[in-house]
Structures are given as structure tokens and as C-alpha cells.
Amino acid sequence: MNNKIEDIVRQDIKKIAPYVPGKPIEELQRAYGLGIEKIVKLASNENPLGPSHRVVEAIKRCADKVSRYPEGSGYYLKNKIAEVFNKPTEEIILGSGSSEIISMGMEVFINPGEEVMYPTPSFQIYEILAYKIGAIPVEIPLKKDFSYDMNMFLERITSKTKVIILCNPNNPTGTIIYKKQMDEFMRQVPDDVVIISDEAYREYVDTDDFGTAEPYLYSKNIIITRTLSKIYGLAGLRIGFGIARKEIIGFMERIRPPFNTTIPAQEAGIAALDDKEYINRSFENNIKGRVYLYSAFDSLGIDYIPTYANFILCRIPNATEVIKELEKRGIIIRDMFGIGPEYVRISIGTEEENLLLVQNLKELL
Amino acid sequence: MNNKIEDIVRQDIKKIAPYVPGKPIEELQRAYGLGIEKIVKLASNENPLGPSHRVVEAIKRCADKVSRYPEGSGYYLKNKIAEVFNKPTEEIILGSGSSEIISMGMEVFINPGEEVMYPTPSFQIYEILAYKIGAIPVEIPLKKDFSYDMNMFLERITSKTKVIILCNPNNPTGTIIYKKQMDEFMRQVPDDVVIISDEAYREYVDTDDFGTAEPYLYSKNIIITRTLSKIYGLAGLRIGFGIARKEIIGFMERIRPPFNTTIPAQEAGIAALDDKEYINRSFENNIKGRVYLYSAFDSLGIDYIPTYANFILCRIPNATEVIKELEKRGIIIRDMFGIGPEYVRISIGTEEENLLLVQNLKELL
Numbered sequence: 001m002n003n004k005i006e007d008i009v010r011q012d013i014k015k016i017a018p019y020v021p022g023k024p025i026e027e028l029q030r031a032y033g034l035g036i037e038k039i040v041k042l043a044s045n046e047n048p049l050g051p052s053h054r055v056v057e058a059i060k061r062c063a064d065k066v067s068r069y070p071e072g073s074g075y076y077l078k079n080k081i082a083e084v085f086n087k088p089t090e091e092i093i094l095g096s097g098s099s100e101i102i103s104m105g106m107e108v109f110i111n112p113g114e115e116v117m118y119p120t121p122s123f124q125i126y127e128i129l130a131y132k133i134g135a136i137p138v139e140i141p142l143k144k145d146f147s148y149d150m151n152m153f154l155e156r157i158t159s160k161t162k163v164i165i166l167c168n169p170n171n172p173t174g175t176i177i178y179k180k181q182m183d184e185f186m187r188q189v190p191d192d193v194v195i196i197s198d199e200a201y202r203e204y205v206d207t208d209d210f211g212t213a214e215p216y217l218y219s220k221n222i223i224i225t226r227t228l229s230k231i232y233g234l235a236g237l238r239i240g241f242g243i244a245r246k247e248i249i250g251f252m253e254r255i256r257p258p259f260n261t262t263i264p265a266q267e268a269g270i271a272a273l274d275d276k277e278y279i280n281r282s283f284e285n286n287i288k289g290r291v292y293l294y295s296a297f298d299s300l301g302i303d304y305i306p307t308y309a310n311f312i313l314c315r316i317p318n319a320t321e322v323i324k325e326l327e328k329r330g331i332i333i334r335d336m337f338g339i340g341p342e343y344v345r346i347s348i349g350t351e352e353e354n355l356l357l358v359q360n361l362k363e364l365l
Numbered sequence: 366m367n368n369k370i371e372d373i374v375r376q377d378i379k380k381i382a383p384y385v386p387g388k389p390i391e392e393l394q395r396a397y398g399l400g401i402e403k404i405v406k407l408a409s410n411e412n413p414l415g416p417s418h419r420v421v422e423a424i425k426r427c428a429d430k431v432s433r434y435p436e437g438s439g440y441y442l443k444n445k446i447a448e449v450f451n452k453p454t455e456e457i458i459l460g461s462g463s464s465e466i467i468s469m470g471m472e473v474f475i476n477p478g479e480e481v482m483y484p485t486p487s488f489q490i491y492e493i494l495a496y497k498i499g500a501i502p503v504e505i506p507l508k509k510d511f512s513y514d515m516n517m518f519l520e521r522i523t524s525k526t527k528v529i530i531l532c533n534p535n536n537p538t539g540t541i542i543y544k545k546q547m548d549e550f551m552r553q554v555p556d557d558v559v560i561i562s563d564e565a566y567r568e569y570v571d572t573d574d575f576g577t578a579e580p581y582l583y584s585k586n587i588i589i590t591r592t593l594s595k596i597y598g599l600a601g602l603r604i605g606f607g608i609a610r611k612e613i614i615g616f617m618e619r620i621r622p623p624f625n626t627t628i629p630a631q632e633a634g635i636a637a638l639d640d641k642e643y644i645n646r647s648f649e650n651n652i653k654g655r656v657y658l659y660s661a662f663d664s665l666g667i668d669y670i671p672t673y674a675n676f677i678l679c680r681i682p683n684a685t686e687v688i689k690e691l692e693k694r695g696i697i698i699r700d701m702f703g704i705g706p707e708y709v710r711i712s713i714g715t716e717e718e719n720l721l722l723v724q725n726l727k728e729l730l
Contacts, residue, residue, distance in 0.1 A: 044433070069594075229434075
């Protein structure tokens, strides 16, 4: 056989750079042989408190049921979400993380050759998904201070624009679209453009000025994506959900993989949504950690972007070296050199983890 | 807003009929208020023995780790698969069930407007995936006895044919492609056509004449998909894998959702692959159950297609009524009326479940 894989692969696939996730704890252990208790992972915006004890119990309870397929649609978890978020069940769809909801939203609406617009720097997945479905990615840069320039989105809309993805709060900058900006944007955006509002981090937002897309669910074509990976502490179970009008959910259901969420994820999801105490504690931990890290960064001369999420984008002098040195000491943070030299993203950890990070930064800077 | 969702949705999406899964146990309970101990589900080709005790332990062990993201690539599970199936790790990719592997394989190679060929009747997902990516589905009917007509595949190949999916053993018929047929097919199929060989049920095959695509992994463009949902007993965790040459896996990795398998699935997968005793017991249970059901069907005058999998396609007189009546008695089987009237697919259960089914069929026929 003349080996012609390169020739028969779709051209768009070749444009995709593989996603680089935050370094897993096990990888660092493999590399440096460190014990698991020693490692502090501040690289993937996970909930540093560990899962809710109710979640742990729910998983254990369903462990002997996993030889059966999950309920495809996630009946009970959807009912719980409907109750907690005050929406009818028909306006909810479950996904393997919210990124699968974003993927399905794009696949339902975007024909090959049509455009999908999203901010940059932002979540790397948007570009991968665009190429995967043969869409034309149109990247809209944030302003110099990493705030959103909503006018630029409006200006760049063409007859080929099918979907606009907004990441709010934006990853990895922690900046948000304010209510006023969102109102103005929604007033002007054409009705035949679908807005996917990725609100994975919104539980951490502590301002009333946050511009969720929710008020526009019934007046525009909107898909809001939410996740249980962040404040709800279920990153390892891959569970997120989308909220949209019934007609939109109906089309997304046609391409939803029949069993896209697992039994433990569905059971743990219900438990996580029920544990208000854990959610509050996670929120408080994040606010406290942010205050502490801001003041530590100030005293260390580290520039940072004020954040509304559970991570902080900052510039650390000599970042490549510092990241490597921190890893040797068992602390993982994430380089964001795609944005510019010295940019790193640090997830807010527990009090103890933040302290450890700061102590080590002090020694290294 | 003039509500124009219908106008902006992709045309192909409208062609997709939603996937209808086997009725979950909970759904029957909701409908008839039956207690869970009473329900016998023979509708989704699951392992009726329940998960391996090693799997249950593995899930419980990792329950408190789920606030972290999984290792995206599934390092340890891939190593285990590499060991068990005697392949280098670079030739393995993990998926959320093997259907995600099929999906990625199609997405990597098929441009919109190109053709994907697959048997009919077969797994409904192939058609859904084809429309999802804008491919043209070309359905190749099995022969009247539901055996494969490989010549028809070859005859229908055009310059637009990009992928051929083979389901072997075929779901829902239980028929296989024999070694000789596969050899002949591989000799003739063009090198620039990619073959996806869906071998989800191959662990149940008890003939040496089975024609796996494995011998052609390095001489043709092949993706073999395997699952841990069936004999390994992990349907509820969504975990499968693909085997292909390194170059092919490399392209698939570019579109693999970064965290497509969960922590419990990865941990349970390792445990399941290690439990040879459970796998053997599951295999034996299936062979025994098949012998028993064949003879019961014979004496009840039920026509069936001899199967190499863990399910039997048969024709039951007055099937609609019988299915309904069985459900009232807590037994779920699956109608296959898409094939023709009276066709049903019955998964082989435990000894006790098979007995219960036969007793009830006797009463109803």
C-alpha cells in the first residue's frame, strides 16, 4: 500500500493544533517521582476543595450499576437542573462537559464554509471545533486590558456569520461582559445569528453587573452552556448542560450521542446541585483566595488581570524558568505564552495551596 | 423576533431521526410503578452479570478524586489496553464508548458531500453520524438471511466513497463477516477508502472463522473500534477504544475532545480488563444462554437468526402486543420493526432471566 493518510485526511483537520491541557498530577509524579500528597495543581481551574461528600457517596452508591447503560437523556439530573435553575426540562440538554454542548450547538447550525466568531484569547476548544466541522473561525481580539470589545463583534458580522460564541467570564482572562454591554449587543445582533454563551465560570462572579445571556433566551437565538466541572467540583466526571428554547434543544437532541453522560456523572450531578453548603464554601474560598493572591502579587510585583473567575491571568518575570522550578517543587501552574511572553494562568487554590504558591514564588523571584 | 430556527438549522440535521435507545429500567418503573428487583432488561445488549467486583472497588476508590480533570489521553488505561491487546500505546485512542471512535474516524476523513457506506439493518448511529457531518449515507443491505454481501459493498464504491463501516458481529442481526469474505474484500477495496471495523461484540464470537480487520491494520487504512460496554460490563461508564496505525490515531487525537473519558471510566476500565475470570464467566453465560434460548424458541415456534453476539434477532407473532405484555410483567425486550413486522431483538440474560422470559413467552404465545 502506498501510505496516503496525509492525502485522504480532511484539509481542515491538518489545521488543528492538539489541545494542551493543564499538566495532570500523575504526569508530574511520573516525571519527578513526587508523592501525590506533595502536589499542588493550580493549572486547570478545578475546585480545590475536592468533591462534596454527598458526591462521593452518590458515586459509591451507583458503582454496582455501571454494567447498564445510563438513561440517555438523564431524566433525573435534568429534573434536578430544571428545579435548581427554574427552567422547564425541555429547555435543558446534558453534555459530556459544557464543551460538548458548544460542539452540538455549532454542529446544528453551522454549514461548512460558514463563519463562527469568538473572542481571543479565549478557550482553545472553539478553534478546534470550528476546524472540525469545516467552519471558518473569525477571532475577535479582546482589548489591550483584556476587556470585551462587543462592537468589534457586531462590526465583523457578515452574511456568512452563523454563530457567535461568547465566553463569559472569559477563560483565561477572568474578564466579563457587563450587563450594559450585553444589552447593547443583543439589541443590535441579527436574529439569524445564534449566540452560544459559555458561562462555565459564572458561579464565581461577584458583581451584579454581570451580563448573562439569560434575559434573551426567549427573544433571541441563544444557547447558554453551564458546567458542573467548576464550582460543583465534578471535572473528572464530564458533565455540563445547555439551556435554550425547546425548539433549539430539540435539534441538538438529534445529534446528541445517545449515551453521552455516565451513570456516576448523572448521580453525582444531582448530589452536587443539592449541596448548597459546599457551593457556598467553594465560592467563599475563591473570594478569599483572590484577595490573598492579589495582595501577594502586588507585593511581589506581579502584574495581574482582575478576575471574576477561579483563576488569575498574570505576568511572571522569567516565567518559563519559574514554571519549571515550581513543578520541581510539586506546584503546577499553566503557561499562557500564546498571549504573550511571561503570561501564566494560576487557578485559585485552598488557603494552604495559595500560601505554598506564594512562598515559593517569593523564593524564586 | 421572527422565530426562524427552522430556517437557520442545517438541512442535514432535519434528516436525523432521534436515536431510540432500549427502554431504561427506571422508565418502566416510572410507567408501571414496578420495584427495581422485578425488572429484567434484555433490551440493550448489556452484560447481565452486573459489573465485576473489581470494577465496583475501582470506582469506589476514585470517588473522592472526581473534582480533578481526568488524564485527557488516559495514560494508564491505554497502557493496560496496549498490554492486553498487544499493541503499542500510540496505536490506541480512547472514546466515550466506541461510537465516539466511529464519529472521530468519520470526522477526520469525510468531507461534506462524500460518501460513507455501511450495512443495513445495522447500528442506527451510523446514519445519525453521517447526517451530522454532512456526508452522504450509502446503505448496503444484508442478504435475506442477514448475512453480509461483501460484493455489494465493493460494487457500490465510487470516487466519492471515503469510509466504509463494517459492523462485525452485526447489531442487531448477530451475523458476522467470515475470514474468507474479509480477505477477499480487503484484497479488492481501494487503498484510499478507510475501513472502520466496529467489533463491539467480538468477545462473544465462538468461531475461528471470524473475519476481524486486524490482519489488515498495517496494510490498509483501518480503524478497529472496540468497547468496554459489552462483555467487560461498563456500559454505564461510556468507555471504548480505537486501534489504528499511529498516523491515523494522530489525526483522530486532534479532534478528540480533550477530556472525553471520565476518571471512574478510566479506573474501572483497567480493573475490568484485569478480571479474566469475570470475562470468561460472561462468555460462558452467553453461550449457555444462547443454547437455552435457541431450544426454547424452537419449541415455541419462534424464528431466530443464529447469532455470534449477546443478543438474538427473532420474530415473535403479534410482537407489539407481546412486548407490551412483557413490559407489564417487568421484562424489557426491543422491537426491531424497522427491519420488518414482528422482529424483536432479545439480549441474552442470566440463566434466571432467560428462564423468566421463556416462561412468560409461553404464557403469551
